[in-house]
Amino acid sequence: MSVTVVGSIAYDRVKTPFGERERMLGGAATHFALAASFFDQVRVVGPVGDDFADLETLKLRGTNVDDVEHVPGGKTFFWHGEYGWDLNSRDTHDTQLGVFETFEPKLGEASKDAEILFLANIQPDVQRAVREQSRASFVAMDSMNLWIEIARDSLVQTIAGVDCVILNDAELRQLTGKPNLFTAAREVLAMGPSVVVAKQGEYGAALVTESEFFSLPAYPLETVVDPTGAGDTFAGGFVGHLARRPGDYRTAMAYGTALASFNVEEFGTERVARLTAAEIDRRIEELRAITRL
């Protein structure tokens, strides 16, 4: 199979209690691709500006960048954020959409043909436009609080057309107005998808389908350096494994969890870029060990 991801490619300026980076490769599509590329051929669809100089990192592990659109005269999406002492809160100091502002994704034929499509967090109308171009048999998506607030109807319409929704638990609650996570997930299932994944940050993640509930803790780390991209890295591991083993949701949750745990150990893409499959599998075994009841 192959996996197409549509979303942001960015430069991030990030400060955490453990250090800072002035300008590092980031963006949802980037983090997703670096994780999913362990499992299958990944195709990235997203815009970059004249300042983009990290195509080689995007291409790691065979990722195809034919649909990375270079917008002449444009500037790559830029985000500047700072995390609080416990890494659970963050302030955004600056967001420059750059080429992302007028992004109209155009999928090449090979990207349309990928069996799996991941719609990273972008405006839900745009997500739907991509979904309509794609011939994927399994479509997963992310979103964020902003779209729940200003484009809820469009978001619900997008959700109706996908198989799998991956959101933070707070976003699921906000989307449905239901404080109970289980009830909120069931409401999202009723909108159309067959799988809902609730990301719970340091607590792990839960998966809800019509017939199944599964919960997995985060991998216990003593050192978390930078949470940026953890959610997209989780999605890359989760969706990536599903490309290899359709329907094997539990192991997919473990791969998402393991990949995300590596991601946060260093800044940006630094750790996952040089990660090995053997390291991932070792962490999967550790996850089995720490959850065995």
Added chain:
Amino acid sequence: MSVTVVGSIAYDRVKTPFGERERMLGGAATHFALAASFFDQVRVVGPVGDDFADLETLKLRGTNVDDVEHVPGGKTFFWHGEYGWDLNSRDTHDTQLGVFETFEPKLGEASKDAEILFLANIQPDVQRAVREQSRASFVAMDSMNLWIEIARDSLVQTIAGVDCVILNDAELRQLTGKPNLFTAAREVLAMGPSVVVAKQGEYGAALVTESEFFSLPAYPLETVVDPTGAGDTFAGGFVGHLARRPGDYRTAMAYGTALASFNVEEFGTERVARLTAAEIDRRIEELRAITRL
């Protein structure tokens, strides 16, 4: 074996989004005993006033109340609280310590002889005085943010003398000043105990020893009516199972989790009072199913 618990016996006035009770049986020792009594003989040590009229509920499943001290002319501990819409926040409207204010626990010989002792949340000096009377081979304890704030040195001294600390994850962070849960738990282990349990509310609980990390999600409930006593009920299930199977921490975590999940389904002690062992075991099996990786 047998289990002695020292702590509050109370009347609670509670309002949640799902209803209210003007005056219901509560208190840490009560909730602990009702859960632990499924596993072993429990002995309750705590004070009540002239107004106490629920001794029969305390005695359910063979719990011994010889050391429940009736203070003539006194009033039973009373707490009045109200929970917010998502049950994660609560306001205390009134606390009347009553007979609990001058409580000096006196353990009878049989209570001193119990192999297991649970020090529910009380002033840490008092916990230590109890610990010194006891001849238990395994001592577990709870505490709260108040004692971390106003009696930290005494609390650390108490922790040094027990085998197992059961705290909310926020309390572990507060106690150690470490935002990372894993690091915080290891700091508490360094104070003396061999087991630290971090209660994580709706997210479940984690257990940390020198050699082991184990994490278990909460049992997924669509209906949570009243969280009052969930932590003490968890402790009762956890410590109760350890009385029956010393060192079997993982299954103990499952029993704590299962008992707590029943506790929150109705107000106060209502659900656990009429619970059956078969219902608990069914939920243990469900916990195994939803965590199997």
